[in-house]
Amino acid sequence: MCGIIGVVGKADVVPSLIEGLKRLEYRGYDSAGIATLVNDSIERRRSEGKIARLEEKVAGNGIHGDIGIGHTRWATHGVPNERNAHPHATDRVALVHNGIIENYRELAAELSALGHVFASETDSEIAAHLITRYLNEGMTPQQAVATAIKRMDGAYALAILFKGEHDLIVGARKGSPLAVGWGEGEMYLGSDALALSPFARRISYLEEGDWVEISRAGAIFHDEQDRVVDRPAKPTALSGAMIGKGNYPHFMLKEIYEQPGVIGDTLRSMWNPASGAIDLPPLDIDLAAISRITLVACGTSYLGAMVAKYWFEKVARIAADIDIASEFRYRDTPLEADGLAIFISQSGETIDTLAALRHAKEAGQKTIAIVNVPESTMAREADAVLPTLAGPEIGVASTKAFTCQLVLLACLVIATARARGAISGAEEARLSNAIAEVPSRAAEVLNGDEAIQALAAEVAEARDVLYIGRNTGYPIALEGALKLKEISYIHAEGYAAGELKHGPIALIDDTVPVIVVAPSDALFEKTFSNMQEVMARGGKVIFMSDAKGCAHIGKEAFATIELPHVHPFVAPILYAIPVQLLAYHVAVIKGTDVDQPRNLAKSVTVE
Structure with a gap:
């Protein structure tokens, strides 16, 4: 969300300061x-x-120090x-602040009474x-900050400068990273x-409730009880080259084209090339003893969880629930003993x-973070972390992080199925081999970019644009619609193809493109039937399928x-990639800000 330097x-x-703010532009902002x-x-x-306007102001009205x-601010209040x-x-x-101070009205009234x-x-x-x-x-200054933050409810990351203190910045965090x-x-x-990353090769992370005093001599960390604590400095592998656009016009297109490589990187962390088997890192979680799985995420990551629900239930034969994170804890749903909760997030924040x-965790669930x-x-x-190895994702609309999440979830599903005895060795080998082919097949998809453009x-x-699909194609239809909305600002909706007759078909006419996600799987004929219903009402069908599926429909669709x-x-x-490319090219034609679409932020750090 907002960015601090x-x-x-x-x-x-x-x-x-200006360079640091430019590195934070990808988070989304509307002032600086x-x-x-x-x-x-x-x-x-x-x-x-944009920061360019701030640079003009700095150049025209000098400031130094x-x-x-x-x-960089993304407006809330x-x-x-x-x-x-x-x-x-x-x-x-x-000071600068990320987050929301929930009791600010009460504090404002108190301070106003004192003449502020x-x-x-x-x-x-x-x-x-x-x-x-x-x-x-x-x-x-240190006492003032320590006292003030104890009175602020909500979430915050703060960086504070004090008049007359040329060797002191105080930072604090609660619910927002620093x-x-x-x-x-x-x-x-x-x-x-x-x-x-341009300035430091070692980084220390504040823990929840920490505050820190930094000076040229170093940093002194304090916990929420104001005790001096150690927060180890770790090397960071990030570099300016990793977050440059290279020869691409936008970060989003660069990140789409990085997918074969980063999918391969993520896969190699989970897959043993010698045996061809999925080999997860140690989790300290007994997957065989799990009674139920709960998948929780927001936005595109939620749609990854939706795909995983199909996989867990079909392949691992275990019940799986999915929840939008902003709804999950407020429903206060009962969580089974020996349950596993999986949380998916690009930023992890x-x-x-x-x-x-x-x-x-408070409810006793075992937890895995996919970040x-x-x-x-x-x-x-x-309790355990499974990292996607997508590298820095700068474009606000998630692309490579999403496909890496899917690869990692697929590996976790296979490992869970094996632990539970839900699949045979032969089926496990087939699924593992299928995943091993994904990087090269992703490169093939990218070779068809001109047709999509x-x-x-x-x-x-x-x-208006509709996307439809069945089974795991349904979440990809939702993702296609989300991508188009995010970066082109065209109204789009994704539907389970079988739901068309229950309302959405009323929207179909010759001005409405309908993107059909239809791999030639067991449900292909049913999806094909839904496509026929669309074409009978004048809808322009753009049909996404493999050679067998495309041959089946012949020239009936507007495009394939x-x-x-x-x-x-x-x-x-794989089907996530063409819906990303289609949204990207539409946004470029419409002239929108592809990497930083209006009103959106990369990491949402307020509720």
Whole structure:
């Protein structure tokens, strides 16, 4: 979501602050700003819109300093304008904040009664005034922060600058990630390892409730009881090259084309090439003793969980429930003894999913986190972690992380089926071999990109688009519709193909493209029948299938997209790729901001 960068430097930190903010653009934002100390005064520059506008303001109205903080904001409280942009400041404090302070109204009323006057509509500004209050009462900066954060309900990551303190930034976290970067005579604070990657090769992560004082000499960490604690510094393998666009016009297209490689990387971490068998890392969870599985996620990751539900029930013969993370704990559903709860997240910081994980642990469930950031909060708090090896995903709309999640879930399903005695050795070998083919088949799908690009112009003219599929094709239909909505802003819906007659078919006419996800599996004929119903009402069918399926329909469809023939078990992994490409090309035609679509953020860290 919002992004934080802080620098205690040896020279002018403004270039580093701007560079750090650019590294955080992928999270989504609608305003940006920086603050530094100039002599003994707090100087700020803020702007609505993109960081380029902030750079113009900095260049035209100079600001410098050897210590500073910066922020990219995605609006929650208060409209996205300069007045509500971070950093927020008083005469003694400047701070940036990720998250939501839930009791800000009560705190604002209390501070107003003491004479504090607020300049914005945000909850974040309350934190600056609350810390200032305690400074005015004679507390040190460290004491003021430690006291203030104990009064703030909700979620926050904070980076705080103090007037007159040229060698101190204080950070704090509760429910929102924050990391410290270690440099040579310089120190850094960031909401994201990517923000710190150009400057630091060692990173320490704050634990829940921690606060930290950073200076040029290093960092002092405190837990939620204010005790000094150790938070080890770990090397980070991230580099600027890993998060550049290369020769691609957008990060999203680069990440789509990285899928054969990163799927292979993820697969190799779970698959033994010598035996051809799935070989999970140690989980310390007895998969044979699991009574029921609960899969929890948000957005695209939720659709990955939906695919996995089909797999667990069909292959491993175990009941599996799926839940949207933001609904899971509020339903207060009974969780069976010996249950396994699986939480899926690209960032490992999505607040709804993290809260659901904690709820499941309190209910006695064994927990597995499937994340793309192995240092994330979910990875640290779950009983076991299975990392996707997709590498940094910068585009807001998830692509390579999604297919890597599916590969990893497929491997977990096979391992669970084997542990439960639900499949024969021969069937296990067939499924394992099918997964082993996915990287090369994904490359074949990408070879057909030109045909998909040619169809995009037709879809770009539509006001409404429908996607349909059956079985594991249904979640991919939902994912196709989600991708199109996210980045092209065209209204799109995904449906189980058999549900068309129960309402959605009323929308069909010759202006509505219908994308049909139809691998030639056991349900192909039923999907084909639903396609015929669409064509009978004038719908423009774009048919996605393998050579056998495309030959079956002949020239009846408006267009066909031919995909490699694979085992139905792995089909949803491959069929995710053409729906990503179609959405991408439509968005490019419509001229939208593909990598940072409006109103969206990469990592949602508020409920």
